[in-house]
Amino acid sequence: MEHAAALADPGTADHSGRAVPFFSQASSFAELWPAIATNVTTVLHRGKFSHGPLVAELERALAERLGAAHVVGVNSGTDALVLLLRAAGLEPGDEVVVPAFSFVASASSVVLAGGRPAFADIDPLTYGLDPGAAAAAVTPATRMVMPVHLFCQLADLAGIAEVAQRHALTVVEDSAEAIGMRWDGVHAGLHGAGGVLSFFPTKTLGALGDAGAVITNDDRVAETAAALRHHGRFGRTLDHFPGISNETALPGVNSKMDDLQAAVLLAKLGRLDADIARRAELAAAYTERLRGCPGVRRLPTAVEREVDTDPVFYVYLVEVEHRDALVEYLAAHGVGTETYYPVPLHLQPCFADLGHRRGEFPHAEAACARAVALPLYPDLLESQVDRVCALVRAFYGGAAS
Numbered sequence: 001m002e003h004a005a006a007l008a009d010p011g012t013a014d015h016s017g018r019a020v021p022f023f024s025q026a027s028s029f030a031e032l033w034p035a036i037a038t039n040v041t042t043v044l045h046r047g048k049f050s051h052g053p054l055v056a057e058l059e060r061a062l063a064e065r066l067g068a069a070h071v072v073g074v075n076s077g078t079d080a081l082v083l084l085l086r087a088a089g090l091e092p093g094d095e096v097v098v099p100a101f102s103f104v105a106s107a108s109s110v111v112l113a114g115g116r117p118a119f120a121d122i123d124p125l126t127y128g129l130d131p132g133a134a135a136a137a138v139t140p141a142t143r144m145v146m147p148v149h150l151f152c153q154l155a156d157l158a159g160i161a162e163v164a165q166r167h168a169l170t171v172v173e174d175s176a177e178a179i180g181m182r183w184d185g186v187h188a189g190l191h192g193a194g195g196v197l198s199f200f201p202t203k204t205l206g207a208l209g210d211a212g213a214v215i216t217n218d219d220r221v222a223e224t225a226a227a228l229r230h231h232g233r234f235g236r237t238l239d240h241f242p243g244i245s246n247e248t249a250l251p252g253v254n255s256k257m258d259d260l261q262a263a264v265l266l267a268k269l270g271r272l273d274a275d276i277a278r279r280a281e282l283a284a285a286y287t288e289r290l291r292g293c294p295g296v297r298r299l300p301t302a303v304e305r306e307v308d309t310d311p312v313f314y315v316y317l318v319e320v321e322h323r324d325a326l327v328e329y330l331a332a333h334g335v336g337t338e339t340y341y342p343v344p345l346h347l348q349p350c351f352a353d354l355g356h357r358r359g360e361f362p363h364a365e366a367a368c369a370r371a372v373a374l375p376l377y378p379d380l381l382e383s384q385v386d387r388v389c390a391l392v393r394a395f396y397g398g399a400a401s
């Protein structure tokens with residue numbers, strides 16, 4: 001769905017030569033190619049293609065960059081969530097409080113790990129889980145709470161920590177989009193039992209295919225996730241499971257990371273700070289050009305916190321009137337957009353058995369109806385931002401309501 005469209009060929013979007021694809025990394029990739037080629041050659045020479053030395057090197061480099069005790073490389077951000085939930089001790093039937101507005105994997109991971117999502121509404125300013133709503137969703141079966149950090153800022157981690165403490169819940173963070181974001185100096189994903197990273201190509205640090213990681217400061221969570229990604233193999237006597245010394249101690253999955261993806265990610269990691277700075281510049285350019293535009297109801301709003309929080313623009317998301325008509329208009333003019341997220345999770349058919357109704361989580365539902373993501377990636381030119389904003393203004397100028 002959004003992932004496939006995000007990779008539309010930038011060359012075919014229109015005939016004017018001025019198309020603005022939703023995502024492209026063609027020019028930065030050309031710059032990075034020598035570093036990537038060197039790393040790929042290393043993989044070929046070492047002959048370890050999965051779960052090999054470059055994956056280990058990437059895990060070390062990321063752990064240092066994030067300030068995490070452990071980074072466990074896996075096949076995708078989604079797998080990372082499932083393994084994190086299992087490693088953090090989710091048991092069959094346990095409930096996890098999840099925001100009703102997120103990528104579907106935030107909640108489907110809970111089901112795949114044997115649990116049950118308990119949906120709660122978001123704070124409409126940050127799109128993050130609202131602590132008061134999270135507290136109201138707690139039942140005797142609730143064991144965990146999953147704040148999701150979306151687009152450009154963190155969910156209210158202090159508020160969530162308070163709820164977690166009051167109800168004895170484990171915090172697991174869906175920090176798939178949040179690389180580079182810190183709360184009071186601590187990187188996203190490291191405020192509870194653990195978090196995840198996604199290296200899907202469009203993410204702030206993207207591979208050339210699927211990859212992800214579990215990040216944690218908890219030795220036991222890291223060791224269990226590392227075993228689960230590799231068929232449940234610990235491969236030695238287990239400190240944390242006394243008496244268990246079998247090689248395969250848990251039913252695991254095959255979610256090893258490819259060394260070829262690690263080769264790409266290691267090359268791109270050196271540019272991460274520059275990429276984040278470029279994203280911030282482009283976001284500022286959008287905000288300047290769209291401020292006061294009729295039809296645009298909300299631009300990204302930085303929420304004041306008592307502690308330092310570093311925003312990182314993974315996505316430039318606006319809320320607009322006549323969203324679907326705007327999306328069509330932009331597409332007709334060669335501008336790619338994405339609808340993050342089109343359906344609130346409590347109304348997704350795959351969660352129909354939970355018995356939710358429209359109207360239950362009004363902030364999540366409003367965001368799904370009005371939000372649209374504009375193109376934002378380091379290769380984007382300021383002239384392209386100009387073009388997108390001019391088209392948005394033309395749309396609302398012409399379609400006065």
Ligand SMILES: *Cc1c(COP(=O)(O)O)cnc(C)c1O
Binds near residue numbers: 102176210211212
């Ligand atoms: C991208 C993303 C995921 C899933 O990551 P994949 O690597 O695509 O599996 C999960 N949660 C959120 C919020 C995401 O943005």
